[in-house]
Amino acid sequence: xxxxxxxxxxxxxxxxxxxxxxxxxxxxxxxxxxxxxxxxxxxxxxxxxxxxxxxxxxxxxxxxxxxxxxxxxxxxxxxxxxxxxxxxxxxxxxxxxxxxxxxxxxxxxxxxxxxxxxxxxxxxxxxxxxxxxxxxxxxxxxxxxxxxxxxxxxxxxxxxxxx
Numbered sequence: 001x002x003x004x005x006x007x008x009x010x011x012x013x014x015x016x017x018x019x020x021x022x023x024x025x026x027x028x029x030x031x032x033x034x035x036x037x038x039x040x041x042x043x044x045x046x047x048x049x050x051x052x053x054x055x056x057x058x059x060x061x062x063x064x065x066x067x068x069x070x071x072x073x074x075x076x077x078x079x080x081x082x083x084x085x086x087x088x089x090x091x092x093x094x095x096x097x098x099x100x101x102x103x104x105x106x107x108x109x110x111x112x113x114x115x116x117x118x119x120x121x122x123x124x125x126x127x128x129x130x131x132x133x134x135x136x137x138x139x140x141x142x143x144x145x146x147x148x149x150x151x152x153x154x155x156x157x158x159x160x161x162x163x
Contacts, residue, residue, distance in 0.1 A: 041086055048083040049106040051076075052113035059116045066116035077122025080114045085129045092141045
């Protein structure tokens with residue numbers, strides 16, 4: 001019923017998909033150098049962290065899955081899946097410890113909001129989005145991150161008990 005002719009099909013595709021992603025190439029074209037790109041990424045991570053904090057607080061107040069300003073839990077999960085890999089990459093690739101800690105806190109808050117969405121597809125998409133990232137990270141840092149994740153998981157499982 002929707003697919004009638006190429007002009008309408010293109011319009012529906014633009015309205016449903018391309019319009020949302022059109023901003024990314026425009027932003028990339030406007031960035032002059034690497035420093036500007038790092039600043040834009042930092043601002044995006046900060047804004048996403050604030051959205052995540054808002055979603056977490058609303059989830060705690062209502063007892064519902066985290067949605068934040070989005071209309072559904074999958075909307076928030078889709079938003080976080082786009083930004084969370086960048087924050088995780090900055091945790092591992094940053095040189096200064098202070099920057100690493102800030103990006104790590106932001107990634108943790110966003111991951112907590114993603115977890116509270118209870119979106120299986122969002123969590124699976126986040127894990128898949130880390131696959132190419134794992135190929136670019138130095139092996140020593142990847143092993144250190146894996147050990148850190150394992151320690152955190154052991155602590156969380158240990159504190160949970162037999163409930």
